[in-house]
Amino acid sequence: MRASRPLRALRVLRRVPFTLTFVGAMLAVGVATGTLWRPASEQSWYPQVATGIPSLAEGRWWTVLTSPFFVDHPAVLITLLPLVIGGLGWAEWRFGSLRTLALALGGHIVGVLGAAGILLLVSQTGWHWAVRLAGTLDVGPSCAAFTALVFAIAALPAPWRLRARIAIGLWVGISVLYLGELYDLEHAVAMTAALIASGWLPAFRHPAGRPTQREWRLIALAGLIAVGVIQLLDLVVPFDGPLGQNHPTASLVDVAVDVVVIALIANGIRSGYRVAWIAALGVGAFNLATAALGFALLPALVDAGAVASPRQVFALLLPPAVLWAALIAFLVVGRGAFRVRLRRSRRALAAEPVTRDELVQRLERSGGGTLSWMATWEPNQRIASGSGAVAYQAHAGVAVMLSDPIVPEGEQGAALDRFADAAQQAGLIPCVFSASEASAAARPDGWRSVIVAEDTIVDLPGLAFTGKAWGPVRTAINRAGREGISFRMVRLAEEPWNVLAQVRAISEQWAGDKGLPEMRFTLGTVEEALDPEVYVGLAVDGGGNLHGVTSWLPVYGPAAPAGDGDRAEPRIVGWTLDLMRRRDGGFGPVMEFLIASSALHFSQAGYAFVSLSGAPLVRPDGADAGPVDQVLARLGALLEPLYGFSSLHRFKQKFNPRSASLYLLYRDEGDLPRIGIALTRAYLPDASMRDLVTSAAGTAKRSGH
Template sequence: MTAPVVPKSADEPVARTRSRVGYVLRRTPFTASFIVALLAVGLATGTLWRPTAEQSWYSQVATGIPSFADGRWWTLLTSPFFVDHPLVYLTLLPLVVGGLGWAEWRFGSLRTMAIALGGHIVGVLGAAGILLLVSSTGWHWAVRLTESVDVGPSCAAFTALVFAIATLPAPWRLRARIAIALWVGISVLYLGELYDLEHAVAMTAGLAVSGWLPAFRHPVGRPTQREWRLIGLSGLVAVGVIQVFDLIVPFNGPLGENHPTASLIDVAIDVIVIALVANGIRKGYRVAWIGALVLGGFNLLTAALGFALLPALVDTGALDSPRQVFALLLAPALLWAAILVFLVIGRGAFRVRLRQSRRVLPAAALTRDELVHRLERFGGGTISWMSTWEANQRIASGTGAIAYQSHAEVAIMLGDPIVPEGGHADALEQFANATQQAGLIPCAFSAGGVSAAAKPDGWRSVIVAEDTIVDLPGLAFTGKAWGAVRTAINRAGREDISFRMVRLAEQPWNVLAQVRAISEQWTGDKGLPEMRFTLGTVEEALDPAVYVGLAVDAGGNLHGITSWLPVYGPAVARDDGSGETEPRIVGWTLDLMRRRDGGFGPVMEFLIASSALHFSEAGYEFVSLSGAPLVRPEDAQAGPVDQVLDQLGALIEPLYGFKSLHRFKQKFNPRSEPLYLLYRDEGDLPRIGIALTRAYLPDASMRDLVSSAVGISSHGAS
């Protein structure tokens, strides 16, 4: 019997995985070598399964004041290759991979080796120096640590991690540094072991040096509303962690010794109260801000009362020493005091109303007519007319306008702001500030290149669609590239299919009935309601400002419909010398596309080509065939966010065929312009994804989405 042949498709994932692993190892040889050495030492000495601290030779490889006092300075080089206990490998190896590996990926092997070695030496010697100075005061904690020794590469890994974090963009850099500062502060003050002090020294030095080096130096300005809320949230989380330490974790650190006796119910109540207030602070709720002030004031009064009663409690014998409760009072009191000062200074960031119905943007609302007037004056992008649709909210931005929709606590700006030339940056900044004051997450969807270039500092952009534009001057369907279009036009002539460009609202009832019937038939085949937001329906096609192309046979039967939205350029001066301006339509954007089942085959090619010729003869500059959502240029570099969007596009492709539609439009030889999603940072993307789903499918129920997902899965499996 011959061995079965493995299909090539089964080998390819394995080969790709091996290639990626090989690439990672080539980029991080120092990290890989150190991990191998760490495990090899553990295997050779048996400390992979036995605690190192129990070995007779432990003091010969561990660092600390006793080792240095005996002249064992070589321990600075030996200690990183050992760990105290086998279980420590479970937490240490991810730290080494994340800290050293990330730094080596960003800085290279030699620089990472220098950072790691420097961090290890600074952490160990710095902690020893601090203990020598402080222990002379007789502080029990410091005296105890002067007798301790330690092993492990954690100082090196943490320092490398701090330097790698310095390369993060805002606001992730601030978030990571806050997390490190909280972790270091809590661990060294409460747990207070030798390695906690070493970590604190190493990471404090790493934060200082990485912030001082020109390569990592960033301008510091007044915190944004979001940063105020983030820092307030971090302080409350720290208080919550301290509460847990005080109530359930025994410790013997710099603040004293603690033997907790609290019940689980007490802990749960404290944590729940703080979590509720902290979540409100994160969202900028005014009521949460007031709650935090009240909670902080109560804790400060409680601490003050406790300090006042300490002498009496000692005198009566209730306490042997004030140190028994000192740790329970001092650190939370200091942190609450700092939080209260911070909240008072940053009070402007916490003005969001609790009731969603009362959250309005601090900007003047505009009527549809007012927005149209500004659009006619300043012009807009290829989808700007969609801002006149009913579902949008409209606000003023200086003399311009912005249209947006609010879903799932996200404000989605539709397209570009409608502003004078050069006003995009100010409009986007004003929109971001206004939405954040209302407790909403700002973003802009299907924005053009001008807006992408003018996005606020720190914002990200990702291509979410590709606009396809056909220039009309000199348009002629000649040459091989237009073969499919010519075929459709010629076939329409043979089958007596004619083209009509009309205003749908002016058509007789029998035409409107056919249009609605064709659209309802198309919608019913999808299994989901019609998509909205940047995709219009028959109701939008009834707008008197919109043109509609019809394909009609000799019997008056409709075979297809296309709707075209006006694209305004900046208004031009009148010729009469009055100084007044008049609106100027420069192009048209394709919106609604519907065809009758069983009708004329190439009806869409015929309708789009005939419409383009009609607009070309009328003297317009271009037609936009519109951008298919979740379609990016093939040559665009794909980052992690792009890859997620590609997977989402592939998921819904069987339902709406965006990629198929994009390929269809290539028959008209268009030029392409990217459309962007502008957003603050990756932390907003999950919420933005939910908001966009609701914007596109406002009438879809959870049952519709689940049944469609099942249908997609079965389609893919068949």
């Protein structure tokens, strides 16, 4: 591992030779000219390398090519280098050195010459700001870096592409309107050209449609943040930009009230709360009324000598008023995205609720996956989806669908789309946990998937425990015969009270050793094993003592065709292992014996397979591990001493199963922290924060971290 890190770093450096060369050239120029420790703008030769209208007017055309290698002040280099390395390096990593060179050079030339052209035209009007900038010089590679960054952002998947464009657009827009220096104007020209070009070129073009609810909320949030930032600038930053000169004269109370209100409602706008939408409209209307009153009183204030310069009041009132007006218009047009009720009890998904019995009927008709029977468990909420249904739990602002939607084959995509829309309308983050390969392939556009479990399936036709691979299983069966351990397949609800008492005692002893309550969600308890539709395998000795318990959930296939007028017959095609409990000090290989005996029982009954169920947070060894996978692997390692997911998965390999990956489906990586909290609450609904912290500390101590 130690040797691989330098090699990985070397491979990264080899992919960005242009970025390294350019940064090296900048630093070399800085050392040679001494501008690494003293301002270049104070040197006599500065006009010979800096670009701007004066240089171009005097024929120094070469300054367009020399200016990127200088910075006007050493302090600027500290903030500029991350932009250069990040923008150029990212673009070079994605597009290669020659394309990045073309993007950087083109962006720099367009930014410099475009800004010069704008100033030549506008300065003829006598506009103070344009006249001032027309006599200004500038150096630096920021236009090149911004252009490369915009093109790299265009290659991002949704919604990160929109988020990044909003962030960079707000930054550049606020800087050019408020600070208004020559380089701010150049940045704005270069970035606008890059955004247009990246949206026009086929390699970067993305199909445009109606904004989603999430996009409406995201843009509204960005607008609120922009208003807050601008009002803070009015309060603390003097500027001389296109909007006029400003010396901080804004009322501290007014700005503080607006900023506090924005901070309070920002998360509500992001989540689509109706009350936050109303509050934003109210604050915006108040600010527009204040601006209108200020403009109406401006002549009287000037006559009375209360205001020295009308332009100062103009610069103070107009930009926030324009932004608030635009934001109000946007909120009104997108009002459909802000209908979420504030009270959690009213944030139910807008879909027809389905009872447990109705869900079972739809499962019998449409069939389902190996985990679909878990949708019948409490506290799952069940809603209709076309002719089928889905089950989900809501925790921490997340709606977690359990396994695949219970719908006819081929309708998974439509069901997932309906679930996602309903969850977002309710202000919840949608995701699907333990989805099959078919559902992962049908996930909504733009969604991601990551493997979170590995299902293990044993095919039953022709099952025989012969050959070397089945040696441990045969040993367990033979030993059980010698020690008088017998197997029974029963419905636990029909067993006498003494058997049920032993089952509960074994389960309570097992759970008590964990230090945490029993896990739920995709892991059942004795209560779920009492379902009359569930089979339970028991290992019993000659004295009636129970040594181990397994429970098996039915797996339905699509209902068998029937004759005219006849109801299609439900069809169970397999069984899924759920509960696994063994008595302390009892028969050693009791789980091998129980699972093997159950598989033989189901094989003789004519079923197609048994699923040994998926071990959470276990991935196939050969699967590529991205950043999300690595985080899940660390979480699995943390929980391993408590629940033994990996060791359980290894145990199941004794039965020579085939594997089927189970997936987490989610919108994007920004949702993962909330999804992680929601899954923790779904699996451990009865665990307190103290339980989690204590167990995590004990696990870390045992693992040596």
